[in-house]
Amino acid sequence: MIKENISNVNEKIISECNRDKIDPDSVHLIAVSKTKPLEMLKEAYDAGVRDFGENKVQEIVDKFDKMPSDTRFHMIGHLQTNKVKYIADKVYMIHSVDSYKLAAQIDKYAKNCNRIIPILIEVNIADEESKFGIAPSECIDFVKSISTFSNIKISGLMTVAPFTENPESNRAYFRQMKQLSVDITNENIDNVFMNVLSMGMTGDYIVAVSEGATYVRVGTGIFGKRNYDI
Numbered sequence: 001m002i003k004e005n006i007s008n009v010n011e012k013i014i015s016e017c018n019r020d021k022i023d024p025d026s027v028h029l030i031a032v033s034k035t036k037p038l039e040m041l042k043e044a045y046d047a048g049v050r051d052f053g054e055n056k057v058q059e060i061v062d063k064f065d066k067m068p069s070d071t072r073f074h075m076i077g078h079l080q081t082n083k084v085k086y087i088a089d090k091v092y093m094i095h096s097v098d099s100y101k102l103a104a105q106i107d108k109y110a111k112n113c114n115r116i117i118p119i120l121i122e123v124n125i126a127d128e129e130s131k132f133g134i135a136p137s138e139c140i141d142f143v144k145s146i147s148t149f150s151n152i153k154i155s156g157l158m159t160v161a162p163f164t165e166n167p168e169s170n171r172a173y174f175r176q177m178k179q180l181s182v183d184i185t186n187e188n189i190d191n192v193f194m195n196v197l198s199m200g201m202t203g204d205y206i207v208a209v210s211e212g213a214t215y216v217r218v219g220t221g222i223f224g225k226r227n228y229d230i
């Protein structure tokens with residue numbers, strides 16, 4: 001089942017790329033495995049997936065050692081500064097940087113384990129009360145403020161678009177994300193790269209791809225519904 005779901009998602013991504021004349025190699029699928037047991041991650045791995053998204057520090061710690069060493073864990077959930085130390089040596093990329101304090105802490109622990117951690121700025125693109133992230137109007141200043149840290153690599157932007165039954169209603173937000181990344185690129189800030197755009201989930205990843213996503217984060221569409229009670 002997982003294998004079929006993955007090929008299904010990959011096929012949809014490729015056909016959208018063909019339609020929009022986007023290089024399919026520029027779009028990467030992250031299988032969002034939060035709450036899911038190791039066996040399911042291994043099944044996805046066997047189907048070719050190497051990128052997994054988790055939103056809890058504890059789950060990354062638990063799963064990290066049990067997956068093959070070329071597995072890449074992406075931290076996509078809200079990250080508390082006091083927990084950075086547990087994942088600094090494990091996580092491939094942190095998508096959810098939304099404060100100076102958090103960036104400083106990631107820089108510190110990246111230094112401790114002698115690496116440069118790629119990070120994305122989380123943007124609250126629809127200005128939703130319930131969402132984490134930097135307001136679009138504050139992004140450039142925020143990026144500038146954290147650009148001097150030597151052990152983080154600012155690699156792009158991430159957003160969680162509004163929940164919707166109609167993916168088309170998020171197109172404008174995805175387009176604004178792309179424009180924001182272009183605007184930041186045009187600032188020519190040292191140590192700032194905008195090659196990653198992490199956006200699109202099960203309900204709207206096709207629209208996100210057509211608006212320039214380079215990472216789509218698909219959970220339910222691969223692993224089925226999540227049960228938060230267990």
Ligand SMILES: *Cc1c(COP(=O)(O)O)cnc(C)c1O
Nearest residue numbers: 032055076201202217218219220
């Ligand atoms: C859970 C989650 C996803 C995946 O959501 P689905 O709708 O199950 O595809 C993507 N991104 C983030 C940040 C998440 O927390």
